[in-house]
Amino acid sequence: MSVELLTDSELLHLMQQGDEKSFTELFNRYWKTILVVAANKTGDLDEAEEIVQDLFVSLWNRREQLQLTSSLKNYLTVSVKYQVIKALAKRNNFQKFADHSLHLNDILDDSTQEWLDFEELRHRLSELVAELPEKCRLVYQLSRDAGYSQKQIAEELGIAEKTVEAHLGKALRTLRTGLNQFLFTTLL
Known part of the structure; x- marks a missing residue:
C-alpha cells in the first residue's frame, strides 16, 4: 500500500x-x-524554515518516545509555536543584551573588576535561568525577555493566567535564591 493513502496515525x-x-x-x-x-x-x-526543520528533526529523533494525545497537525502547530516563542525570546534577549552592553560601556568607568563582577553575575543568572524547568523558563523568558504580560503569556501558551503566575513566581523565587547564594559566596 502506498504511504500517501495511509492516515496520520x-x-x-x-x-x-x-x-x-x-x-x-x-x-x-x-x-x-x-x-x-x-x-x-x-x-x-x-x-521560520530553520525552526520547521528543527521541529521535524526533533520529531524524528524522538519518534520512539512520542505519544500524542491530539492530532499530529495540532501537535505540530503547538510545537512550532513553542519553538517560535523560544526563537523570539532568544532574538529579543540577544538584542537587549547588545543594547544593554553598549549602554553599560557608556556608564561604567574603566574599572576592570566591576566589569568582571557584572559579567560573572550575568553569567550566573543565565545559568540559573537555563536550569529552570522548561515551562517555567519559557514563562520567565516571555515575561522578562519578550516583555509579554501574564495575560499574553497565558493566551500564547494556552494555559490559565494563574498557571502563568505560579510559573513566574517559582522562577523568581528560584532565581532570587540562586543569586543570593552566589552573591553571598562571592562576598566571602
Whole structure:
C-alpha cells in the first residue's frame, strides 16, 4: 500500500518503528502549513524554515518516545509555536543584551573588576535561568525577555493566567535564591 493513502496515525505508527518513507510523507503533508505558522509569527522566512526543520528533526529523533494525545497537525502547530516563542525570546534577549552592553560601556568607568563582577553575575543568572524547568523558563523568558504580560503569556501558551503566575513566581523565587547564594559566596 502506498504511504500517501495511509492516515496520520498509521504513518506515525510506522515512523515510530523507523520507517523513513512514512516520516517523509508526514513531512510533505505538514511542512508548508507549519512553515506558514512559523513565518507569520517570526516575520522572517529563513528563521521560520530553520525552526520547521528543527521541529521535524526533533520529531524524528524522538519518534520512539512520542505519544500524542491530539492530532499530529495540532501537535505540530503547538510545537512550532513553542519553538517560535523560544526563537523570539532568544532574538529579543540577544538584542537587549547588545543594547544593554553598549549602554553599560557608556556608564561604567574603566574599572576592570566591576566589569568582571557584572559579567560573572550575568553569567550566573543565565545559568540559573537555563536550569529552570522548561515551562517555567519559557514563562520567565516571555515575561522578562519578550516583555509579554501574564495575560499574553497565558493566551500564547494556552494555559490559565494563574498557571502563568505560579510559573513566574517559582522562577523568581528560584532565581532570587540562586543569586543570593552566589552573591553571598562571592562576598566571602
